Amino acid sequence: xxxxxxxxxxxxxxxxxxxxxxxxxxxxxxxxxxxxxxxxxxxxxxxxxxxxxxxxxxxxxxxxxxxxxxxxxxxxxxxxxxxxxxxxxxxxxxxxxxxxxxxxxxxxxxxxxxxxxxxxxxxxxxxxxxxxxxxxxxxxxxxxxxxxxxxxxxxxxxxxxxxxxxxxxxxxxxxxxxxxxxxxxxxx
Amino acid sequence: xxxxxxxxxxxxxxxxxxxxxxxxxxxxxxxxxxxxxxxxxxxxxxxxxxxxxxxxxxxxxxxxxxxxxxxxxxxxxxxxxxxxxxxxxxxxxxxxxxxxxxxxxxxxxxxxxxxxxxxxxxxxxxxxxxxxxxxxxxxxxxxxxxxxxxxxxxxxxxxxxxxxxxxxxxxxxxxxxxxxxxxxxxxxxxxxxxxxxxxxxxxxxxxxxxxxxxxxxxxxxxxxxxxxxxxxxxxxxxxxxxxxxxxxxxxxxxxxxxxxxxxxx
Numbered sequence: 001x002x003x004x005x006x007x008x009x010x011x012x013x014x015x016x017x018x019x020x021x022x023x024x025x026x027x028x029x030x031x032x033x034x035x036x037x038x039x040x041x042x043x044x045x046x047x048x049x050x051x052x053x054x055x056x057x058x059x060x061x062x063x064x065x066x067x068x069x070x071x072x073x074x075x076x077x078x079x080x081x082x083x084x085x086x087x088x089x090x091x092x093x094x095x096x097x098x099x100x101x102x103x104x105x106x107x108x109x110x111x112x113x114x115x116x117x118x119x120x121x122x123x124x125x126x127x128x129x130x131x132x133x134x135x136x137x138x139x140x141x142x143x144x145x146x147x148x149x150x151x152x153x154x155x156x157x158x159x160x161x162x163x164x165x166x167x168x169x170x171x172x173x174x175x176x177x178x179x180x181x182x183x184x185x186x187x188x
Numbered sequence: 189x190x191x192x193x194x195x196x197x198x199x200x201x202x203x204x205x206x207x208x209x210x211x212x213x214x215x216x217x218x219x220x221x222x223x224x225x226x227x228x229x230x231x232x233x234x235x236x237x238x239x240x241x242x243x244x245x246x247x248x249x250x251x252x253x254x255x256x257x258x259x260x261x262x263x264x265x266x267x268x269x270x271x272x273x274x275x276x277x278x279x280x281x282x283x284x285x286x287x288x289x290x291x292x293x294x295x296x297x298x299x300x301x302x303x304x305x306x307x308x309x310x311x312x313x314x315x316x317x318x319x320x321x322x323x324x325x326x327x328x329x330x331x332x333x334x335x336x337x338x339x340x341x342x343x344x345x346x347x348x349x350x351x352x353x354x355x356x357x358x359x360x361x362x363x364x365x366x367x368x369x370x371x372x373x374x375x376x377x378x379x380x381x382x383x384x385x386x387x388x389x390x391x392x393x394x395x396x397x398x399x400x401x402x403x404x405x406x407x408x409x410x411x412x413x414x415x416x417x418x419x420x421x422x423x424x425x426x427x428x429x430x431x432x433x434x435x436x437x438x439x440x441x442x443x444x445x446x447x448x449x450x451x452x453x
Contacts, residue, residue, distance in 0.1 A: 023262065030255060035247035042248055056254050056261075057374075057407045063262050064376065078239040085242065087407055089207045094409050132240040150206050151241050157208055179202040186237055 011076035019067030026063055033077060034059070037084040044088040044154050054091055058084045092154040135185035143178030146171055194226075201230035205238055215431070347422050349449035356380045360403060362389075364413060364422060364449050371400050371411040379405035387444070388433050392423040400424075402433050422449040 011032060017025030037058060041051040061083060069079060136144055142164070149155050149163060161171045200217050203209040209217060221227040347364040357377030364371045373389065389411065390397040401411035403426060425446035427439040434440050 023259075026262070027255075030258070034254075035249050036243070036245075038250040039245040039248040040242040043245055052251065052254055053408065055250055056257055059254075059258055060261055060376070061407065063258075075236070075239075077243070078236055081239045081242045082235045085207075090404075090407060093210075094404075130240075132237050133244075147206065148241070150208050151238060154207055156210055160208075175203065175206070175208055176199055179199060179206065182237075183198060183202065186233075 008075050008077070015062075015066050015069045015076050018063065019069060026059075026066075029062070030059055033080050036077060037080055040081060040084055041088055043152050044085070045091060050091060050095065054084065054087050058087050061087075089154050131186055132182075135182050138185050139178050139181055140174075142166075142174045143181065146174040147178040147182070150175060197227055198230055201227060202234050205231060205234035346452045347449035348452045349422075349424050349447055351424060351426060351445045351447050353377075353380070353426075353445055358405070360426075362424060362449060363452075364417075366413055366415075366417045369413045369415065371413050372408065373403055373411065374408040375404050375406055381405075384431055385441070386429050386431050386433050388427050388429045388439070390425045390427060390439060391417065392425055392446070393417075397425065397439055399434065399437060419451075421451065423447070424449050 011029065014025045014029040014032070018029055034055060038051060038055050041054045041058075042048065045051045045054060058080070062080065069076070136147075139147070146160055146164065149160055153159075153163075155163060157168060157172050157175070160166075160175070161168045164171060164174075166174075197220075200209060200213075201221075204214060204217050204221075217227075221231060345366055347366075349362040349364070350359060351362065352359040356379070358375070358379045359377050361374045361376070362371060371389070387403040387405065389400040389403045391400055391414065392398075398414050400413065401409075403409070423446065425439070426444045427434070428441035428444055429439070430441075
């Protein structure tokens with residue numbers, strides 16, 4: 001996919017037209033973004049049939065909710081990826097119930113993307129992304145690994161502990177310190 | 189947990205977006221964020237920054253069947269939101285307090301039933317249409333099928349149902365696959381949140397209501413189907429329950445909607 005296809009201005013226009021019920025714009029939006037969302041869903045869900053289901057859900061949601069998206073709310077691809085990732089987390093909770101925490105089992109949560117909040121603007125977003133990779137390098141190995149595993153695999157603290165063969169408390173602290181360090185670096 | 193500590197709030201926002209904040213803590217944090225702009229800003233900060241990790245992945249082209257399904261779905265979605273069933277539905281507190289398996293439903297539910305046969309027919313057409321190309325419809329290339337199709341659905345019995353929440357656009361398309369022991373629910377429309385509750389789906393049997401699980405109010409979900417269910421038609425009901433579902437194993441709150449699931453295949 002060319003970066004021109006995912007050009008934020010074009011995507012903002014396509015989202016606006018999709019929100020007005022324009023199916024052709026929706027098709028173009030799908031064409032421009034679906035492969036990015038699908039890559040994330042495949043990575044997180046591992047199973048192709050789950051990723052298929054999640055991608056379809058996401059775009060159905062985008063079709064229904066595109067009119068709540070406003071350009072000043074931020075970068076469209078980030079908004080779409082956020083919708084997809086929360087959807088994948090929900091699916092993992094539902095489909096891997098054996099790994100849930102005791103307090104799990106509630107209805108699928110509303111995500112903040114649903115509430116119409118999104119990041120600032122494309123320029124800030126791109127800068128933030130570049131900086132993220134820089135800041136990731138600053139993390140200690142275990143911190144970095146736990147954050148990345150949680151992000152890409154959707155692991156809970158318990159799953160991280162199992163995967164990393166470390167006590168739960170230690171893993172929680174790796175995640176927290178990793179995020180805290182990231183926050184400090186991203187703020188600089 | 190106290191949230192007035194800015195540092196703690198930052199961490200919770202980070203763990204919320206990362207996904208390691210789970211269960212009730214996640215729900216509590218969502219409530220906090222819905223009332224607090226600073227928390228929402230913190231969430232947006234992390235959503236923006238962490239999306240860089242997703243953008244890192246090499247794009248993967250999805251199978252064409254997904255778009256074909258979407259085309260069919262959005263063709264159905266728009267008309268249903270343009271012509272909602274307008275009924276003078278009672279407030280939730282006035283709704284029946286038992287699953288409506290024997291007593292006739294009040295007028296709003298009756299009107300839902302009236303529309304159900306047509307809706308179910310459309311659902312059936314979609315279910316069949318997505319798997320078996322019919323003459324005159326866009327063919328679904330065999331090669332485009334997902335790598336791991338759901339083989340049970342071709343040969344097995346499937347019941348379908350469309351349950352609508354009165355006085356809202358909220359509805360669920362349900363497909364019951366007894367042989368696969370599962371019930372799939374796809375939510376659409378706007379859920380008029382009725383306080384802090386869960387919605388629980390029930391199968392009404394001769395022995396009384398049997399819980400199938402919690403219904404999602406967004407996206408889709410899969411629930412477990414009890415074994416040994418047969419017949420040409422099943423009856424499903426949705427009740428309002430405490431968060432996490434009925435504590436007794438029987439419906440404890442009002443029944444919000446109910447209707448038949450019709451044998452489709």
